[in-house]
Amino acid sequence: MTTLATRTDFTLEAEHLLRDPSQFKWYAVTLLVLVLLAYANEVERGRLDIVAAGLAVWAADWLNEIVNGIVLHATDRAALWTTTGPTAYQLLIGLNVEISLMFALGGIIFAKLVRRERGARIFGVPDRLAVAVALAALAVAVELFLHETGTFHWEYWWWNVATFPVIVVFGYLWFFLFAAWVFDAPDQATRWRRVGGLAAIDVALALVFGVLLGWL
Numbered sequence: 001m002t003t004l005a006t007r008t009d010f011t012l013e014a015e016h017l018l019r020d021p022s023q024f025k026w027y028a029v030t031l032l033v034l035v036l037l038a039y040a041n042e043v044e045r046g047r048l049d050i051v052a053a054g055l056a057v058w059a060a061d062w063l064n065e066i067v068n069g070i071v072l073h074a075t076d077r078a079a080l081w082t083t084t085g086p087t088a089y090q091l092l093i094g095l096n097v098e099i100s101l102m103f104a105l106g107g108i109i110f111a112k113l114v115r116r117e118r119g120a121r122i123f124g125v126p127d128r129l130a131v132a133v134a135l136a137a138l139a140v141a142v143e144l145f146l147h148e149t150g151t152f153h154w155e156y157w158w159w160n161v162a163t164f165p166v167i168v169v170f171g172y173l174w175f176f177l178f179a180a181w182v183f184d185a186p187d188q189a190t191r192w193r194r195v196g197g198l199a200a201i202d203v204a205l206a207l208v209f210g211v212l213l214g215w216l
Helices: 009-017 027-044 048-075 097-113 127-149 161-183 188-212
Strands: 081-083 090-092 152-154
Touching (some): 009 081, 027 048, 027 097, 048 097, 048 161, 048 188, 090 097, 097 161, 127 152, 127 161, 161 188
Antiparallel strands (some): 081 152
16 A cells, blocks of 8 residues: 555546456447448458558557556656546556547548658648648647546656647657558568567567566
8 A cells, every 4th residue: 555655646546447347338349340340441442551550550559558557667656648537448547448449540540641652742741741740739639638627647747738749749649650651661561560560569568567567
């Protein structure tokens, strides 16, 4: 109990929700089916580049979320971001099932907003970069709103409202730039090696810090 005493109130609230099966709500199944439908549609169209971009953003978010959980363990105070409030299931300290399924669609949205051919520009800016910055900024704008609702929490001055550009870059921008790298791969083998590499890192970190050490 002494260990938990230094933790913020919202951290303790999130830990109370963490992987509690009694929190489960059936709408999570519907959300999952809708995500699967989006992927199935791209598979049907033969757009495996879009499928890979979708999985790239999802895998990138999992890496951020695992690191976020490690930050909580290391500081014994708070993660970089923490989610509270009603949820169908709280997966990690800053990740619920609703957010996870949203990011499973994020890469598909990105891939649909950019041109298939590389070199396209928007107001003189490469379209990959322009769309990535726009989506990252939109994501942080949503976080700012959620922060105001009291369901999304920041603790540290360097990762907070006043320093939101840091969150834009390290919280989201790299997700979409990674998706662009995957989307623009020269062939399917390279594309799936890139996605699989990050997914393998996620699994390894989850096994070490989650299963073996119990930090997540």
